[in-house]
Amino acid sequence: MNRELNMEKNAFFSVEAAMVMPLAISAVILAVSLFVFQYNRCLMEQDMAAQTLKAAVVEAQSKEELAEKIQTQTAGLYRNKYVAWDLMLFELNMKKGIVEAVGKGDFLFPIPGWNFWNRENSWNARAGYKAHRISPIAFIRNYRKITGGI
């Protein structure tokens, strides 16, 4: 036991490794960060599109009921699927029958001071979608347009 404790183990870098390793690790971190960023951006785009479509087809008797349903839908968005992502803005608005979803997120770069593209240590992305709410009148008009008034 004593003999094992008194043993000495290697603790060095060869010059070759010292030159190559920072470059290799930086490249890997950059690649992983880009992949994670892209994953989060795609998710956010999909979420915004899905939320817009859902809000466009939701059924309600009054404006108040519609606003409440949209609000409930917004609050119910599952956010835990995002990785290292701060969903800073998520708004779902409706004006004159047009539903608009806007989202903005920040990806925190793992190494402080290494983000050359942005002064802040984060990469951000924004996504926005618009859709017309389906009303019975608009639906009948569209149907008549397609079928030629039959």
Added chain:
Amino acid sequence: MKILCFWLLGLSLFDIRYRRVPVWMVLSGGAAVMGNGICGCMWGERDFALLLSGMIPGAVLLLLAFGTRKVGWVDGIVLMLLGSVQGFTQCILAAMLSLVMISVFSAALLILKRADHGTTIPYIPFLTMGFVLCRLTGG
């Protein structure tokens, strides 16, 4: 944190002198760091997942050490222990700082023709500097 610095300084001195460090020194530091981490988790002061994630950079270095034989494996263990104390982001920052410093130092040695590609350089002193810089700048 001062104890950790003294432990790293002690390891650095051995590393600079012999390019090797005594096992008892690594084990004693490791037992203290792991004991502290496990107690912190048991009392709810620290998160076990964060403790483990902080060890990832060290584990990668350890794998590289076994795979390439161009790196001593104690460096990986020391980085793992540091990571379990500091957390993932700080550990990555300290490791990257130390790697940049050792790379600049190696380049200088190569330019001055004081070393060839097989020459060995102690890594723990650079890791200590990275750790201290990381602490001083607040990560």
